[in-house]
Amino acid sequence: MSTAVEVTKEAFEIGGRTFRSRLIVGTGKYRSFEEMKAAHRASGAEMVTVAVRRVPLDRKTESFLDHLGPELTILPNTAGCYTAEEAIRTARLAREALQTDLIKLEVIGDQTTLFPDNEQTLEAARVLVGEGFTVLPYFTDDLIMAKKLLDAGCAAVMPLAAPIGSGLGVQNPANLAIMREQLSGATIIVDAGVGTASDAAIAMELGADGVLMNTAIAEARDAEQMATAMRLAVEAGRRAYLAGRMPKRLYASASSPLAGVAR
Amino acid sequence: MQIRLNGETKEVADGTTLQRLVEQLSLAPDRLAVELNCEVIRRTDWPRVTLFEGDRVEIVHFVGGG
Numbered sequence: 607m608s609t610a611v612e613v614t615k616e617a618f619e620i621g622g623r624t625f626r627s628r629l630i631v632g633t634g635k636y637r638s639f640e641e642m643k644a645a646h647r648a649s650g651a652e653m654v655t656v657a658v659r660r661v662p663l664d665r666k667t668e669s670f671l672d673h674l675g676p677e678l679t680i681l682p683n684t685a686g687c688y689t690a691e692e693a694i695r696t697a698r699l700a701r702e703a704l705q706t707d708l709i710k711l712e713v714i715g716d717q718t719t720l721f722p723d724n725e726q727t728l729e730a731a732r733v734l735v736g737e738g739f740t741v742l743p744y745f746t747d748d749l750i751m752a753k754k755l756l757d758a759g760c761a762a763v764m765p766l767a768a769p770i771g772s773g774l775g776v777q778n779p780a781n782l783a784i785m786r787e788q789l790s791g792a793t794i795i796v797d798a799g800v801g802t803a804s805d806a807a808i809a810m811e812l813g814a815d816g817v818l819m820n821t822a823i824a825e826a827r828d829a830e831q832m833a834t835a836m837r838l839a840v841e842a843g844r845r846a847y848l849a850g851r852m853p854k855r856l857y858a859s860a861s862s863p864l865a866g867v868a869r
Numbered sequence: 870m871q872i873r874l875n876g877e878t879k880e881v882a883d884g885t886t887l888q889r890l891v892e893q894l895s896l897a898p899d900r901l902a903v904e905l906n907c908e909v910i911r912r913t914d915w916p917r918v919t920l921f922e923g924d925r926v927e928i929v930h931f932v933g934g935g
Contacts, residue, residue, distance in 0.1 A: 657933065660927065660929055685934050696929075698904075699904060703931070770935070
């Protein structure tokens with residue numbers, strides 16, 4: 607019982623901000639604003655990501671931000687940037703527009719896989735940390751890279767589970783487990799690749815502090831229902847991690863006493 | 870004179886300020902950010918910044934993303 611109470615009170619901190627939810631969700635790919643808003647509510651997420659793009663000059667646009675709950679913390683991203691310089695400029699624009707120091711740093715290295723360019727990401731992270739940003743970098747699930755990003759002053763590290771939008775789930779659980787063990791004090795958020803609720807639970811069971819996802823909810827047949835599933839999965843995975851799972855055994859271990867069977 | 874606005878060539882009157890440009894485009898100024906020749910220009914400075922021939926202006930807002 608005590609664990610249940612502790613978990614609900616357990617705070618999730620990023621850059622001095624405290625959250626109850628360990629689920630961060632995106633705002634892309636939804637079929638309608640109504641669907642997005644319903645999914646956001648169902649997810650229980652307190653932070654949502656947005657992208658920075660040129661204002662179209664040929665038509666009137668409404669402010670996308672008006673469709674986000676006023677209570678949500680907005681995490682702008684640098685998605686679509688292929689160099690440190692582009693990402694730094696995008697981060698500065700986001701900060702000016704939103705008056706936030708939060709930035710999800712994403713420097714893409716390849717169009718087909720959308721795998722991150724870790725070298726450019728690190729370079730951008732160093733500059734942005736120096737400018738006072740709270741930097742949350744998306745990167746390949748690599749321990750050494752995580753250490754370098756943390757040394758550079760990133761507030762958390764966000765390793766991918768699988769390619770962005772692939773829905774393949776955690777492809778390398780050992781890497782995430784190693785990262786958790788070796789970086790016990792760091793905030794680790796699994797970002798990208800989750801496809802369904804069990805994927806989110808696995809990420810959390812491996813010791814991630816949070817999960818960031820977009821497509822898994824937005825592309826579900828029923829986004830609101832999947833958002834609920836993700837909320838529960840993240841919480842279930844977190845509790846399982848804190849509970850400490852039983853050891854795996856190759857052979858059976860009887861749960862009922864072996865002696866005293868009536869014969 | 871001509872400037873580059875969001876990657877497109879645009880004709881603007883001499884002496885146009887960033888403030889005037891944003892107004893001419895009928896953009897709601899809140900939650901926008903403006904970059905002039907790769908430098909972010911704070912909203913409070915828009916009225917003071919005059920554009921020149923060949924300036925590169927980027928005006929961005931937010932869209933859905935992950």
